[in-house]
Amino acid sequence: MPNPLKPSERMKIPRQHSIEQNPEERNRNFNEVSFGLNEELALLEAKRCLDCKNPVCIDGCPVRIDIPAFINLIIEKDYSGAADKIREANYLPAICGRVCPQEDQCEIVCILGKKHDPVAIGKLERFVADYEMANKLFKSPVVTNQIDKKVAIVGSGPAGLTCAAELVKLGYKVTIFEALHATGGVLRYGIPEFRLPKEILDIEVNRVRELGAEIITNFVVGRTATLDELIDEMGYEAVFLGTGAGTPNFMEISGEHFSGVLSANEFLTRVNFMKAYAFPETDTPIKIGKQIAVIGGGNTAMDAVRTAKRLGAEKAYLIYRRSRKEMPARIEEVQHAEEEGIEFLMLTNPLRIVGDEFNWVKAIECQKMELGEPDDSGRRKPIPIKGSEYIIEVQNVIEAIGQKPNPIIQATTPGLGVSKRGTVVVDNKTMVTSRPNVFAGGDLIHGGATVILAMHDGKAAAASIHEYLQKGG
Numbered sequence: 001m002p003n004p005l006k007p008s009e010r011m012k013i014p015r016q017h018s019i020e021q022n023p024e025e026r027n028r029n030f031n032e033v034s035f036g037l038n039e040e041l042a043l044l045e046a047k048r049c050l051d052c053k054n055p056v057c058i059d060g061c062p063v064r065i066d067i068p069a070f071i072n073l074i075i076e077k078d079y080s081g082a083a084d085k086i087r088e089a090n091y092l093p094a095i096c097g098r099v100c101p102q103e104d105q106c107e108i109v110c111i112l113g114k115k116h117d118p119v120a121i122g123k124l125e126r127f128v129a130d131y132e133m134a135n136k137l138f139k140s141p142v143v144t145n146q147i148d149k150k151v152a153i154v155g156s157g158p159a160g161l162t163c164a165a166e167l168v169k170l171g172y173k174v175t176i177f178e179a180l181h182a183t184g185g186v187l188r189y190g191i192p193e194f195r196l197p198k199e200i201l202d203i204e205v206n207r208v209r210e211l212g213a214e215i216i217t218n219f220v221v222g223r224t225a226t227l228d229e230l231i232d233e234m235g236y237e238a239v240f241l242g243t244g245a246g247t248p249n250f251m252e253i254s255g256e257h258f259s260g261v262l263s264a265n266e267f268l269t270r271v272n273f274m275k276a277y278a279f280p281e282t283d284t285p286i287k288i289g290k291q292i293a294v295i296g297g298g299n300t301a302m303d304a305v306r307t308a309k310r311l312g313a314e315k316a317y318l319i320y321r322r323s324r325k326e327m328p329a330r331i332e333e334v335q336h337a338e339e340e341g342i343e344f345l346m347l348t349n350p351l352r353i354v355g356d357e358f359n360w361v362k363a364i365e366c367q368k369m370e371l372g373e374p375d376d377s378g379r380r381k382p383i384p385i386k387g388s389e390y391i392i393e394v395q396n397v398i399e400a401i402g403q404k405p406n407p408i409i410q411a412t413t414p415g416l417g418v419s420k421r422g423t424v425v426v427d428n429k430t431m432v433t434s435r436p437n438v439f440a441g442g443d444l445i446h447g448g449a450t451v452i453l454a455m456h457d458g459k460a461a462a463a464s465i466h467e468y469l470q471k472g473g
Contacts, residue, residue, distance in 0.1 A: 002051070002075075003047055003049065003072070003075055004047075004075075004076060004175065005047050005160040006410070007050055007410075008063055010048050010049070010050060010112075011048075011050075011112065011115070011116055013045075013047060013048045013117075013370065014050070015045070015116075015119075015120055016037060016041040016042075016043075016044055016120060016123070017120075018034045018036050018037055019035040019036065019038065019041075019087070019124055020033055020035055020039070021032050021035075023339035023341070026194065026308060026340065027267075027306070027340035027392050028148075028310060029194075030193040030310060031193075031194060032193070032194055032197050033194050033195065033336055034098075034193070036126050036127055036130055037120075037123050037124070037125060037126075037127045038099075039127075039131070040124075042074060042124060042128075042354065043077070044093050045119065045120050045123065045124060046071045046072075046074040046124060047075060048112060048119050049068060049071045050111055050112055051068050051071075051072065052068070052111050055067060055068045055108045056110075056111065057106040057107070057109060057110050057119075057121060058106075058257070059109065059361055060105045060106040060107075060108065060109040060110075060208065061089075061105060061106045061313065061451050061452075061460055062105065062441065062453055062455065062456035063090045063162075063208065063276050063456055064089055064456055065085075065088075065089045065090055065106075065290075066085060066088070066145070067106060067121055069084040069085050069399075070083075070085040070086050070124075070125075070128065071119070071121075071124060071206050071272040073085055074124060074127070074128060077431065078164070079127075079131040079132065079137075080128075080131075080132055080135075080137040080138075080262065081127045082128040083128045083132040083137075083138070086125060086128065086129070089423075089459075090162075090386065090455065090462050091161070091162060091165035091166075091204075091207070091208065091211075091361070092158065092161060092162065092203065092204045092455065093126075093128070093129040094126065094129035094133065094203070094204055095158070095187060095200065095201065095204055096122070096125060096451065096452060096455070097125035097126025097127070097129050097453065098122070098126055098131075098196050098200070099187075099191060099196055099451050100122055100125075100450070100451060100452045101120050101194060101450055101452070102120075102122035102125075103118075103122075103330065103331055103332070103450070105187060105313060106121045106122075107119065107120070107121050112141070113268045114246070116144055117271070120225045128282070133200075133203060135442055136467070138207065140207065140210045140211055141169065141211065142383070143168060143169060143171060143211070143212055143297070145170065145171035146171050146174075147170065147171040147172050147469075148173070149172055149173065149237050149238075149323040149469050150172070150173045150174075150175070150234075150235055150236045150237060151167050151172050151173070151174050151175075151236060151237065151238045151239070151240065151465060151469075152174075152175055152177060152230045152234075152236040152238075152239045152240070153167075153174060153175065153176040153178050153213075153239075153240045153242065153363060153385050154176075154216065154221045154227070154239060154241045154242060154243055154409070155176075155178065155179075155185055155241065155242035155442075155444075156183040156184060156185055156205070156242075157184065157185025157242055157243075157244050157442060157443075157453045157454060158185070158186070158187060158242075158442065158452075158454040158455045158458065159187070159240075159242035159244075159441045159442030159444075159454035159455065159457050159458040160176055160240065160442075160458060161176070161183075161204075161205065161208050161437075161444075161454040161458070162454070162458030162459050162462070163240045163242065163458035163459070163462045163465075164176050164206050164213040164458075164460050165207055165211055165213070166458070166459055166460045166462030167239065167465060168211045168212040168213050169211070169468070170462070170465075170466050172465075172469075173214075174212070174213045174214065174221075175213070175216060175473075176208075176213055176215045176216065176217075176344075176373075177216050177221055178213065178215065178216065178217045178219065179218070179219065179220040179243075180218070180220050180273075181217050182273070183205045183215060183217065184198075184201050185242075185244050186204060186244055186246075186451070187201050187445070187451065188272065188273055189246075189265075189269040189273040189404055190265070190268050190269075190300065190303070191268075191272065191303065192268065192271070192272055192303050192306070192307050193272065193277075194306070195303065197334075203313075208304040208429075211470065220408065221243075221408075222409045222411070222412040222413075223408060223412075225408060226412050227239060227241075227411065227413045227416075227438065228413065228414075229435065237437065237469060238381065238437045238438070238439065238465045238468060238469060239437065239438050239439070240439045240440065240441070240458070240461050240462075240465065241409060241424060241433075241437075241438065241439070241440040241441075241444055242440070242441055242442045242443075242444060242454070242457075242458060243405065243444050244302065244405070244406075244407060244442060244443040244444075245403040245404055245405045245406075245443035245444065245447050245448050246265060246403065246406050247403055247406050247407075247422075247425075248263030248264065248265040248266070248399065248402075248403050249399075249401050249403060249404060249451055249471055250297065250399055250401070251350065251401060252265065253350060253351065253352050253353065254352040255352050255353025255354060255361070256353060256354055256360050256399075257359075258355040258360060258361045259358075259360045259361065260287070260289065260355055260360050260361035260363050260395055260396045260397065261353060261396075261398075261399070262362060262396065262397070262398050262399070263299045263399050263400075264294070264301065264398055264399060264400035265300075265403060265404065267286070267307070267308075267398050268300070268303060268304060269305055270284055270286050271286060271307050271311070274294065277307075277310065277311060277313075280315060284310070287396075288311045288312055288313055288395075288396055289361075289393045289394065289395020289396050289463040290312075290313060290315065290395065291313065291314065291317070291387055291392075291393055291396075292308045292313045292316055292317070292394055292395065292397070293313040293317040293318075293319055293392060293394045293396070293397050294308065294316070294319065294397075294398045294399075294400055295319045295320075295350055295397065295398070295399050295400060295401060295440075296318065296319075296320065296399065296400030296401050297317075297320035297321075297322065297326070297327040297329055297401075298327075298328045298329050298402075299328075299329050299330055299333055299355065300365060300373075300400045300402065300403075301329065301400035301449055302318075302330075302333040302336075302337050303317060303332065303333075304328045304334070304398045304400050305317075305337060305342050306316045306333075306337055306342065308338060308396070308398065309340055309341065309342060312355050313396075315343065315394075316341070316342050316343065316347050316390065317342075317343050317344075317394070318337065318343070318344050318345065319345045319348050319349075319350060319364075319366065320340055320345070320347075320348065321345070321347065321348060321369050321382040322346070322347065322369075322371065322379060322380070322382050323346050323371060324344070324348055325379065326371075326372050326379045341345075345392075347368060347369045347370065347382065348366045348368060348369065348446060349366060349367050349369050349373070349382065350364055350365070350397075351365045351366060351367050352364070352365045353365075353397055360395070361395055361396060361397055362393065362394075363391050363392060363393050363394060364391070364392050364397055365389060365390070365391050365392075366389070366390060366392060367385065367389045367390075368384075368385045368388035368390075369382040369383060369384055369390050370382070370383050370384060370385055371383070375389070376408070402447070402448050403443070403447070403448050404421060404422045404423070404447050404448075405422050405423055405424070405443065405444050405447065407454050409424075410422065410424065415434060415435055416433055416434060416438065417433060417434035418434060420448075423445050423447050424440040424444050425445070426439070426440050426441070426443050426445050429460070430460070430461075431460050431461035431464055432464060432468075433459055436468070437468065439461040439463050439464060439465055440457075440461070441454060441457025442454035442457050
């Protein structure tokens with residue numbers, strides 16, 4: 001059933017918004033902020049799609065979901081079919097519907113968005129995935145083709161899970177090796193419960209397992225076995241590296257050694273992965289003062305400052321040296337943070353951290369900035385304003401200024417090309433490394449990026465691995 005409305009009628013429908021928790025309630029709990037669209041809202045939003053002859057939204061999607069097709073299936077109320085259509089290109093729709101930055105990808109090129117608000121593609125993706133889960137409609141695809149070749153996936157984050165799913169569907173014997181005791185990578189330790197419930201993550205991971213991928217946890221490639229041992233002794237004919245970027249960067253300013261200074265990686269891992277928010281029911285306490293400062297302007301900074309607020313911080317500051325316009329964080333996450341009472345200190349740069357006589361953080365000294373000409377990133381460069389230094393009283397400083405890969409695999413794999421930043425070097429089209437049977441993607445090659453870009457890499461690598469092995473590699 002095609003869209004029953006004329007294009008002129010579709011344009012008159014306003015963009016539908018998710019049902020959400022009240023900000024004053026949600027900033028004290030770790031329940032999911034957004035409840036998504038209900039069926040009525042989803043049907044109305046789907047009818048806004050213009051069903052363009054040249055659907056540029058597909059080109060805007062890193063994994064090339066057939067967006068008009070799945071939206072038409074929503075209009076037909078075939079929600080399970082819509083989820084299956086998405087899964088042809090993206091095996092993790094419930095995750096991407098929550099954390100993918102659609103506003104910068106498929107939605108930014110939406111034709112409707114030229115004069116009106118674009119179609120809420122991400123919210124529709126989440127709706128069909130959630131509907132399928134709630135009504136237990138999912139059926140794992142039956143893989144009939146069997147190829148007697150083994151592929152190892154190192155890391156169970158979004159890149160690894162996507163690569164594994166694509167290869168299993170092709171018929172390969174796939175094993176995922178995960179260093180931690182639970183799967184998901186950054187999806188588990190980096191993204192808070194209020195953005196991505198672990199129950200949703202577990203369901204998506206289990207679907208990859210049900211598809212046919214073997215998952216082995218507590219296996220550190222580079223320590224438990226080297227990459228070469230996977231190939232030479234364990235018989236894997238190709239390997240995909242998707243180990244992420246879990247080593248934090250620091251500003252290297254005075255006072256970073258004081259107690260109360262944390263990287264966002266450590267902070268979020270302790271809260272998300274080790275459930276510090278549930279102490280004393282769990283074994284991992286975390287001390288948060290009444291006033292805390294998070295340094296950074298990306299999604300990780302937003303996650304950290306919103307988490308600190310939920311843990312009891314009365315004043316939660318977000319310190320960023322550029323203006324709001326330059327912030328790389330998702331617009332929705334910035335809006336949610338503002339609604340929850342986060343205080344944004346824009347055009348502000350930390351100079352030093354001040355400690356007390358017991359070497360605990362007691363303040364942070366900052367300096368006001370102004371924007372100059374654009375730098376290499378294309379954003380206007382922040383310039384210090386002389387004489388604008390001031391002190392903010394805080395008991396914790398959390399740094400969220402980027403991360404780099406853990407060097408274990410790079411250090412234990414001869415002949416693997418590595419950049420000066422510690423990232424693994426690949427061909428950007430095939431994802432192949434300097435070793436012809438080793439491929440890589442995600443934050444391991446980018447040094448910190450989005451979930452959907454990692455999935456793109458995993459999907460591209462799977463296609464290249466298939467081509468490599470079919471040629472007798």
